[in-house]
Amino acid sequence: MAQRTTLIAGNWKMNASGEMAEVLTDGLKAWAGKPGVEMLVCPPFPYLGPVGAMIAESDIKLGAQTCHANASGAHTGDVAAEMLADLGCSYVIVGHSERRADHGETDSDVCAQAEAAHRAGLCAIVCVGETEAERDEGATLSVVTDQLAGSLPEGSPATSLVVAYEPVWAIGTGRTPTNNDVQDVHAAIRGLLCERFGNEIGNGVRLLYGGSMKPTNAEGLLALQDVDGGLIGGASLKAEDFIGIADA
Numbered sequence: 704m705a706q707r708t709t710l711i712a713g714n715w716k717m718n719a720s721g722e723m724a725e726v727l728t729d730g731l732k733a734w735a736g737k738p739g740v741e742m743l744v745c746p747p748f749p750y751l752g753p754v755g756a757m758i759a760e761s762d763i764k765l766g767a768q769t770c771h772a773n774a775s776g777a778h779t780g781d782v783a784a785e786m787l788a789d790l791g792c793s794y795v796i797v798g799h800s801e802r803r804a805d806h807g808e809t810d811s812d813v814c815a816q817a818e819a820a821h822r823a824g825l826c827a828i829v830c831v832g833e834t835e836a837e838r839d840e841g842a843t844l845s846v847v848t849d850q851l852a853g854s855l856p857e858g859s860p861a862t863s864l865v866v867a868y869e870p871v872w873a874i875g876t877g878r879t880p881t882n883n884d885v886q887d888v889h890a891a892i893r894g895l896l897c898e899r900f901g902n903e904i905g906n907g908v909r910l911l912y913g914g915s916m917k918p919t920n921a922e923g924l925l926a927l928q929d930v931d932g933g934l935i936g937g938a939s940l941k942a943e944d945f946i947g948i949a950d951a
């Protein structure tokens with residue numbers, strides 16, 4: 704069976720200040736580490752440089768929350784994957800449901816961003832997940848299947864791709880699917896990846912669960928067979944909680 708390093712990723716979203724970023728990063732540096740567990744922080748763009756400098760000598764990885772598909776050009780306010788790599792990022796989240804909702808990003812936009820990440824040598828964390836209405840209609844698997852089909856670039860190496868399953872209704876709400884439901888969706892995603900990219904890549908890609916993960920529910924979620932880590936929003940803003948999840 705493929706050995707997959709657990710990835711505990713903090714998505715700070717549009718939170719923190721310069722001071723808070725410093726205090727939080729300092730707190731995270733106290734993490735003793737755990738064999739087979741990788742810790743990643745994804746601060747807002749303005750704090751990538753300072754946070755990156757603070758964690759340069761540690762095992763903590765740096766990532767961004769989105770990138771533009773192009774390497775350069777007339778795209779006011781956007782940031783290229785190459786610039787993120789330049790700043791020391793090794794990961795970038797693409798297609799988060801908040802990007803899809805706030806900026807109208809489509810599956811093909813997300814696919815282009817993931818391609819850009821690969822072009823720049825970054826690992827793309829591609830997010831998918833159903834809304835509450837879609838879940839109520841029993842459409843979870845078909846929604847996730849369609850999103851994956853449209854959002855994943857061809858020829859993604861397993862080491863450059865992570866898929867995050869984030870039910871939209873579980874994000875920031877304190878609600879989560881049952882562990883069984885999470886495992887069912889993750890197993891389906893694993894099956895789709897194997898079908899499309901072959902078993903070696905499909906079994907090598909890490910699948911993160913995201914949506915109200917916290918120290919109290921992390922152990923159960925992270926113990927699931929096809930859950931290889933978490934994408935954590937709210938609980939990544941407190942060093943104690945985030946470390947608690949990484950240790951779970």
Ligand code: PGA
Binds near residue numbers: 869876915916934938
């Ligand atoms: P949450 O966010 O942990 O605050 O629910 C997760 C995410 O949106 O990545």
